[in-house]
Amino acid sequence: MIMAQHRILVTNDDGIDSRGIFALVQAMRRLGEVVVVAPDRQQSAVGHALTVSSPLRAVPFYRDGSMFGYAINGTPADCVKLGVSCLLDQPPTMVVSGINHGSNASVNAIYSGTVSAATEGTLMGIPSMAVSLNTFDHDADMTLAAEVAYMVASRMHDMQLPKGTLLNVNVPTVGQPDFKGIRVTRQGHSEWRDSYERRKDPMGREYFWLTGDFVTVEPHPDADDLAVQDGWAAVTPIHYELTNFEAFHRLQSFAF
Amino acid sequence: MIMAQHRILVTNDDGIDSRGIFALVQAMRRLGEVVVVAPDRQQSAVGHALTVSSPLRAVPFYRDGSMFGYAINGTPADCVKLGVSCLLDQPPTMVVSGINHGSNASVNAIYSGTVSAATEGTLMGIPSMAVSLNTFDHDADMTLAAEVAYMVASRMHDMQLPKGTLLNVNVPTVGQPDFKGIRVTRQGHSEWRDSYERRKDPMGREYFWLTGDFVTVEPHPDADDLAVQDGWAAVTPIHYELTNFEAFHRLQSFAF
Numbered sequence: 001m002i003m004a005q006h007r008i009l010v011t012n013d014d015g016i017d018s019r020g021i022f023a024l025v026q027a028m029r030r031l032g033e034v035v036v037v038a039p040d041r042q043q044s045a046v047g048h049a050l051t052v053s054s055p056l057r058a059v060p061f062y063r064d065g066s067m068f069g070y071a072i073n074g075t076p077a078d079c080v081k082l083g084v085s086c087l088l089d090q091p092p093t094m095v096v097s098g099i100n101h102g103s104n105a106s107v108n109a110i111y112s113g114t115v116s117a118a119t120e121g122t123l124m125g126i127p128s129m130a131v132s133l134n135t136f137d138h139d140a141d142m143t144l145a146a147e148v149a150y151m152v153a154s155r156m157h158d159m160q161l162p163k164g165t166l167l168n169v170n171v172p173t174v175g176q177p178d179f180k181g182i183r184v185t186r187q188g189h190s191e192w193r194d195s196y197e198r199r200k201d202p203m204g205r206e207y208f209w210l211t212g213d214f215v216t217v218e219p220h221p222d223a224d225d226l227a228v229q230d231g232w233a234a235v236t237p238i239h240y241e242l243t244n245f246e247a248f249h250r251l252q253s254f255a256f
Numbered sequence: 257m258i259m260a261q262h263r264i265l266v267t268n269d270d271g272i273d274s275r276g277i278f279a280l281v282q283a284m285r286r287l288g289e290v291v292v293v294a295p296d297r298q299q300s301a302v303g304h305a306l307t308v309s310s311p312l313r314a315v316p317f318y319r320d321g322s323m324f325g326y327a328i329n330g331t332p333a334d335c336v337k338l339g340v341s342c343l344l345d346q347p348p349t350m351v352v353s354g355i356n357h358g359s360n361a362s363v364n365a366i367y368s369g370t371v372s373a374a375t376e377g378t379l380m381g382i383p384s385m386a387v388s389l390n391t392f393d394h395d396a397d398m399t400l401a402a403e404v405a406y407m408v409a410s411r412m413h414d415m416q417l418p419k420g421t422l423l424n425v426n427v428p429t430v431g432q433p434d435f436k437g438i439r440v441t442r443q444g445h446s447e448w449r450d451s452y453e454r455r456k457d458p459m460g461r462e463y464f465w466l467t468g469d470f471v472t473v474e475p476h477p478d479a480d481d482l483a484v485q486d487g488w489a490a491v492t493p494i495h496y497e498l499t500n501f502e503a504f505h506r507l508q509s510f511a512f
Contacts, residue, residue, distance in 0.1 A: 047303030047333070048366050055455070055463040077303075077367075082464060086452050107379065110304050110496055111333075123363065123447060151512055159507060165500045182512040186499040191379060196342050199311070207311040208338060222504075235512075237503035240366055243442040244421045247493035248478075251415060256407055256438040256491075 006032025008153075009092040009121070011079045013043040013100065013113030016061050016071045020099035023142035024131065025068075027150040028096055035092070036061075036069020037083035039076060039113075044102075048116035049075045056082055076117035084124055095121030096153060098131030098169075099145045101138055105170040105225035105234060106188035115168055119240060122166040127156050129167035134228050137173075144179060145171040148233045151182060165239040172228045185234040188223030190216045262288025264409070265348040265377070267335045269299040269356065269369030272317050272327045276355035279398035280387065281324075283406040284352055291348070292317075292325025293339035295332060295369075300358075304372040305331045312338055332373035340380055351377025352409060354387030354425075355401045357394055361426040361481035361490060362444035371424055375496060378422040383412050385423035390484050393429075400435060401427040404489045407438060417493060424492045428484045441490040444479030446472045 008028045012021040016038035028034045040059065051074040061071040070087055072079045080095055097117035104112040114130045121128030129152060133145045148171050156167065168187075172179070193215055196208040219226060224234035264284045268277040272294035284290045296315065307330040317327040326343055328335045336351055353373035360368040370386045377384030385408060389401045404427050412423065424443075428435070449471055452464040475482060480490035 042309070045306040045308045047305040047331075047372065049303040049305050050301040050367055050466065052301045052466055053298070055465050056452070057461070057463050078466075081450050081466070082452060085450050086454070086464060107496070109498055110375070110379075111306055116303065119366070123366075124450075155510075155512055159503075159510060161503060162500065165503050168498075184504060184507040184510055186501070186504050187497065194337050194341050194380075196312070196338060198342070205313070207313050208342060209311050210306065210308055210334075210337070235507075236498075237500045237507065238498035239500040239503075240363070240498070241443065241500075242365055242424075242492075242494035242496070244418065244493045244495040244497075245442070247417060247421050247495075248440060248442050251440040251491075251493065254411075254415060254440060256411055 006094055007092045008032055008034050008094045008096055009083050009088065010034055010036045011038045011076055011097050011117045013039065013046060013076045015039050015042045016069060020101060020142060023146040024096060024099050024149055027146040028153065030150055031153055035088055037072060037079045037087055038069060039079060040071035040073055043075055043113045045111050046075050046113040047111055048077055048119060051075060051078050058087055076113040077120040080117050080120040092126055094153060095126050095128040099142055100132035102132060102136050103134045103170055103228065104130060104132040104168060105228055106190040109168055109187060109238060118166045122164055127161065129153065129156065129169055131169045133171050133173060135173045140173060144176065148182060152235060161237060165237050168236045168238050170224055170228045170234045172231050174231050178231050180231040182233045182235060183227055185224040185227045185236045186220060186222050187236055187238060188225035189218035189220060190214055190225050262350055263348045264288055264290050264350045264352055265339050265344065266290055266292050267294045267332055267353050267373045269295065269302060269332045271295050271298045272325060276357060276398060279402040280352060280355045280405055283402040284409065286406055287409055291344055293328060293335045293343055294325060295335060296327035296329055299331055299369045301367050302331050302369040303367055304333055304375060307331060307334050314338065314343055332369040333376040336373050336376040348382055350409060351382050351384040355398055356388035358388060358392050359390045359426055360386060360388040360424060361484055362446040365424055365443060365494060374422045378420055383417065385409065385412065385425055387425045389427050389429060391429045396429060400432065404438060408491060421493050421495045424494050426480055426484045426490045428487050430487050434487050436487040438489045438491060439483055441480040441483045441492045442476060442478050443492055443494060444481035445474035445476060446470055446481050
């Protein structure tokens with residue numbers, strides 16, 4: 001079922017001029033009216049940051065001669081808050097964030113600005129999803145990811161997600177013949193084994209670049225990252241009920 | 257039980273020169289060796305951001321004539337990653353973040369740089385906690401919060417937290433006579449009702465300042481924010497297993 005008239009707020013963390021958001025906007029226009037409110041520059045690994053110490057501005061951004069959306073000097077979460085509170089005439093029926101260059105499966109969801117935008121939408125009571133493509137290649141083909149975004153968004157109402165739960169969608173970089181379909185998954189248990197590359201600047205002072213390897217810790221058969229590796233588009237319902245209830249109940253009688 | 261020799265990495269999001277981190281360091285020194293690795297400037301509402309597009313530097317920071325710690329041009333999560341990976345000779349036995357000026361109970365945990373530092377420690381397999389004081393007053397008395405931090409840290413080993421679970425500790429601003437003690441709590445269900453104040457700059461261009469009201473949505477009797485309002489120090493075990501398993505199981509048969 002497609003709702004009579006969707007109003008979709010589209011954002012991302014790669015910036016309003018990225019190829020990913022352009023592909024996503026075209027896909028979402030098949031569902032209804034689209035308003036773009038996105039960062040004016042790249043905001044990767046920005047997490048769920050909010051701009052509280054400086055004012056925000058919303059500048060019209062044009063693409064191919066027509067108004068494409070509002071460029072914001074802030075984070076993805078700022079874009080959703082400001083968009084819903086001030087820029088849209090009425091609340092959106094959906095917040096869709098992406099298409100991100102790079103996976104947000106498994107532990108990456110925690111660091112992701114793309115996911116944080118969808119989280120902010122959810123916190124505001126709006127059905128929300130994040131869409132990411134499993135490659136850092138900026139020339140990557142967005143066709144499959146855009147089609148998956150359309151298919152999942154068009155069914156989001158039917159999924160009857162509980163309040164506070166959003167969809168984290170990750171799409172493989174495979175050609176249509178090798179694409180296995182869309183699957184509901186759980187957050188994978190992988191992690192970054194970090195390291196820093198130490199260098200010296202021309203003045204001889206040390207500095208550090210973050211690098212790291214992504215390793216699977218527990219290979220759950222329904223893990224989102226493993227499903228994507230296997231050629232599936234992975235749809236993980238996530239929420240921000242952070243309490244570990246097992247520990248909470250066990251520690252009720254703990255005496256400090 | 258106090259471990260024979262703790263090595264505690266202390267960080268925060270208010271910056272290495274804040275009063276909160278100084279009080280926390282003094283409390284943690286009662287437990288063992290302390291190494292401070294903290295942002296060189298205020299990083300509030302920075303969420304779980306990581307610095308990936310620019311190099312990090314670690315500059316010795318002196319206080320009262322002696323080396324206090326390393327100041328990092330990055331986020332709280334950067335400080336923990338860089339500290340553990342490069343600056344400490346051996347891994348810390350504990351990561352403690354704070355004392356934050358301002359509550360990180362309820363939904364605030366999602367936006368909090370203070371909590372994100374403890375999350376990063378947990379992701380690296382290190383027992384971790386965040387400590388926040390329920391006031392934005394920068395002259396607030398830190399004595400009770402420092403004492404609570406010491407009491408909880410000294411018992412963290414006995415709490416046998418599962419892997420991936422950290423403690424989010426929030427302390428009320430009450431005098432010792434009105435302090436009710438330390439309680440294990442769950443994340444409260446409150447939210448920010450956002451608004452933006454619209455202003456015009458001297459050139460007549462519009463800009464927006466984030467404001468908002470914090471409102472309780474579901475008043476659970478064990479909610480951390482309500483416990484703090486009631487005079488308790490609230491200790492919430494939180495984790496980053498974000499999957500909503502109820503939705504995951506229900507949607508297993510969903511056909512896209």
